[in-house]
Amino acid sequence: MTTGSVSPRRADTRRNHERILAVAARTLAETGEVSFNAIAKRAGVGVGTVYRHFPAPADLILAVYDREVRHLVDIVPELLARTGPDEAFRTWATGHLAPYMMTKRGLAKALAAATAQRGTLPAGAVQSIREAMDALLKANIEAGLVRPEIDGETVMRGLLGLLYLDPDGDWQRQSADLIDLVWRGIRAD
Amino acid sequence: MTTGSVSPRRADTRRNHERILAVAARTLAETGEVSFNAIAKRAGVGVGTVYRHFPAPADLILAVYDREVRHLVDIVPELLARTGPDEAFRTWATGHLAPYMMTKRGLAKALAAATAQRGTLPAGAVQSIREAMDALLKANIEAGLVRPEIDGETVMRGLLGLLYLDPDGDWQRQSADLIDLVWRGIRAD
Amino acid sequence: MTTGSVSPRRADTRRNHERILAVAARTLAETGEVSFNAIAKRAGVGVGTVYRHFPAPADLILAVYDREVRHLVDIVPELLARTGPDEAFRTWATGHLAPYMMTKRGLAKALAAATAQRGTLPAGAVQSIREAMDALLKANIEAGLVRPEIDGETVMRGLLGLLYLDPDGDWQRQSADLIDLVWRGIRAD
Amino acid sequence: MTTGSVSPRRADTRRNHERILAVAARTLAETGEVSFNAIAKRAGVGVGTVYRHFPAPADLILAVYDREVRHLVDIVPELLARTGPDEAFRTWATGHLAPYMMTKRGLAKALAAATAQRGTLPAGAVQSIREAMDALLKANIEAGLVRPEIDGETVMRGLLGLLYLDPDGDWQRQSADLIDLVWRGIRAD
């Protein structure tokens, strides 16, 4: 009513989207569960609002996934520019992928479930991580550091074990060990 | 009631136990869902019976897991006796672990969920697979084929990607590629 | 606990069925709505119980219908035995069908809705009323009182207007008028 | 805002009114359901607009009803002018009322529901059909073809069975049979 007060409705609309996404991200990361009702409550909005923003569960999951993953992808070019390709690979896997995966087991689960229903994930979802990986591999292959027949998908699968790091344990070492194993598995002789 | 009438009940009881386990195994492998009610119905027993045999969901899941995994463990000595350790490792991973994992994603999911609640899995659960793996690694290390500092847990994690093979696709090649990657990752230089 | 108290669970099981049916009958007659939740609450049982007894809405509706309609059917032979066929028809329509229909508009609605989904009603549902009607017509046709080409279905349709009597108004006359109209419409010249 | 800018707004408003009505008519005829939200979407207007035009659901339903029924009423004088009153009655019932009712069961349902809440329908709603009917009856009575004590309401009720014609079946015959029954029921001896 006063000139100062932000007008509630329309302004909040944008915020809501973000808020729901944030709440969902947290919930998904932890439990892999997405109760629309629960999310609504935690986000302080009505259920209907959640449904308006994300008609189907998959829409929500994918939005969260996208949000979470973008960073992983965006960082790659930078890494490649800063250091040698091998170093870039290790830094990416150790410093970015591992911490990410450790906390996102729930998301992975939800994503898998969403996949199960839709058939394949809407292109660009899991894909984007693959692209990051491919870029790193390509650089390494061109530098003669990695065997050329190596397939990004296989490497990805090899690193999937990062999902099962123990967050309360020695995860740093666990991930370093796995990444080392994978690197030795793909490097040129 | 008296000490005399021993067996008939006991026999039924064992039967039930086995039946429930079998049904649960099937259901878990497929969907990762375990509705106690549904399992009871399919097994042809009352819900109460299921609860008597497996007080908590985790109990059931772990029992199923154990049952499913025993084969994976039992086969190892045989393999080691028949061929060289490297061959044994590859045969085990390719011929037994991979097909097993591909079909047990549901179980893994349930197991993960159970884990999430209990903290850590009751020792001996996932452990048993680790033992199999350790035996194989030990043989290979002693033969000088694998680096001695290699840790079974890490290798296990490296092979976790087998959970994500595509059952309707080229899973044979996918698993071969991953196993090859892992083998190169652990072998002695 | 005392010897006198009826043992709750199993005994109630039978009662529950009846209770749910009774509540549903009332609700259906009035509003044509069957909220399983509401019925459960009014019947003083859990929702799950209602679902156990009547898995699908149609099951409940048909059960209610059956219960309500049986009387209409059972009375016919008696009427035919007691009086002449024309008198029997009028008595049935005026004294039984009309009061019944007046109060069951809701049920008719629900029944229609259930029909819409299932395609046709499980034989024997609406059928039973038709049989009663057919028996009455047959007796009248054999007595030469009603034209032989008359079809029970048509007569039924003619009496469907009884659903729209005004319960708070002069429904006695309204129904008498309609029944008279129909009778004149079917009688032999 | 000023008195000057009259038409453009007004024009849109009328358009909207008509559009909403049209959409609602279609929906109601089919399913008997009127989700204001759904209607708004299909009509390409905001929900708020629908509410402005039709504050309560009943307002919408009645408006639709009126629109649909007008034809039934308007045609009567024409029919009476063209043929004898008995022919007019039959033509009207067979050629206009029957096809109308067969397809408007949904509307009838909605109307009934609306009635249930409001008590009686706002005079003039169902009334208009009654007037048509009365005109036809009056002409027939004056021509000595129909018994003078016949009440339009009763005849209407007799024809209500037309609501339950089977659109996928032999509805032509069904309606002819019913109309014949009714006609015999009202004609002078």
Add this chain to the structure above:
DNA sequence: CATGAATGAGTCTTCATTCAT
């Protein structure tokens, strides 16, 4: 021990309705 009925919490989803813009 086994059975399965009952319970009720909790999720999903749809809509009527309000109201800021």
Add this chain to the structure above:
DNA sequence: AATGAATGAAGACTCATTCAT
């Protein structure tokens, strides 16, 4: 006037769990 986002009540349905028999 029109728009459409937000809200929340309400109904459908599923399951985990208890407990009388």
